[in-house]
Amino acid sequence: MIITKYPIIIEIDGVEHKLTLAEPNKQQQQTLREIHDVRNSKSTKLSAMYAQLEEKTEEYSLNKQLLSSMQLLEHPDESQDKEDKSITDKAKMILKKAGDKVSLLLEQKTLNREIAVLRTKIDELNLDAIGAEDSLELAYKERFELLVSGEGKAAVKNIVENYGILYRQLFEELNKKAIELKKKK
Numbered sequence: 001m002i003i004t005k006y007p008i009i010i011e012i013d014g015v016e017h018k019l020t021l022a023e024p025n026k027q028q029q030q031t032l033r034e035i036h037d038v039r040n041s042k043s044t045k046l047s048a049m050y051a052q053l054e055e056k057t058e059e060y061s062l063n064k065q066l067l068s069s070m071q072l073l074e075h076p077d078e079s080q081d082k083e084d085k086s087i088t089d090k091a092k093m094i095l096k097k098a099g100d101k102v103s104l105l106l107e108q109k110t111l112n113r114e115i116a117v118l119r120t121k122i123d124e125l126n127l128d129a130i131g132a133e134d135s136l137e138l139a140y141k142e143r144f145e146l147l148v149s150g151e152g153k154a155a156v157k158n159i160v161e162n163y164g165i166l167y168r169q170l171f172e173e174l175n176k177k178a179i180e181l182k183k184k185k
Helices: 026-074 082-098 101-128 132-147 153-163 167-184
Strands: 005-012 015-022
Touching: 005 153, 005 167, 015 153, 015 167, 026 101, 026 132, 132 167, 153 167
Parallel strands: none
Antiparallel strands: 005 015
């Protein structure tokens, strides 16, 4: 015999609550998958933005080092000997080939703006995003909303939310009871 609904009596603080736990049908499975995918896409987008920010920050830092090197080469130390001066002249030529100071400064300005925009977007996504533990708890809450019914559902939901019981803990208990029912049949 295949069972898709389990009548369960769960006791919380000495009070019994009658619930029915159902296996998710195709539509409910799809709903749960979509909710999971939305959370996943936000997380993926946030990770990509962090990587992009790191790349831009690193590029900014390298440009800053180049500008600093250019500054030193434009105003060499007068106490350098001839050999050091020839190295300095070679370095100046290499830097000239790499681009002039103005283009690097303009690039720095653009990078600075891009970094600021990325940080703002990341902050906005972080406000919208939740931690992994909270995300898992929300997933269990959504499962509760979709898969649990019965006369005690509202009371159990009220208890869980008012007393800080985790939906994950509740589902662990509900699953134990469902397994016991499966074994009996």
